[in-house]
Amino acid sequence: MYNKLERNDACWCGSGKKYKVCHFNQDERIKLYKSKGCIVPNRSMIKSTAQINGIRESGKVNIEILDYITDQIQIGMSTGEIDRLIDHKTRELGGIPATLGYDGFPKSVCISINHEVCHGIPSDKVILQDGDILNVDVTTKVNGYYSDSSRMYCLGNVSADRLRLVDAARKAIDVGLEKARAWNFLGDIGQAINDFTRSMGYSVVKEIGGHGVGIEMHEEPYVSYVSKSGTEMLLVPGMVFTIEPMINAGKAGVILNKANGWTISTKDGKDSAQWEVTVLITDSGYEILAY
């Protein structure tokens, strides 16, 4: 599929440039990896300049929403109130909260507290307590483009154990980003994060990972954190995906809340923490689009 175009044809990416001065060399290099048996991205996973600009603008709104909520979150507030603030702020900035209605998800943000791993549903009955750690995961759609990132918040007198976990989850992002460069593999990111997490005495959730993002809320590839270096998909400039390892203080096992059908918690009831970044692979490394 990478050799149908002639060198002087217009490039498949829509840039208007001739193929030979646009994606030709990159496609040839991808073909070489494919011939060696590597998993390579298809063209739909390699964003055009116009698409990257759209996702970047979406990411700016996503970051502004998280910055805004950082100043608002406090002990005694309900997660339902945070949800309403985020919904309102998103629309004020010209975006749409993408989680609302996604597969029937009922709220505009996911908020997961302490032993909750992800997909916590905001509620007026859930009141933030002194010592809580929580993840606020915001997915934003702007002009049709999606961005997705999350941060952790530590409320009041948080225990040393919890602070160490939250800090490790953030460092895991940096460790993953170090491997986020073209012609590495997704498995390089996965193994680096897994090795680091285990060195801290924690475990990484196996069942849920990162994902491509931009044109859809969830795209290929799937980004695992139990993968091996040199395996999984080849990283190519123009790919956009999330890095979002869920780090458990205890064992890796998780359970689904069958009553609400969404919320994932640790099986052993111990704490979990997660940060999430939307990242673009560039010619020289990476660019953070949302964090």
Ligand SMILES: [Zn+2]
């Ligand atoms: Zn091109």
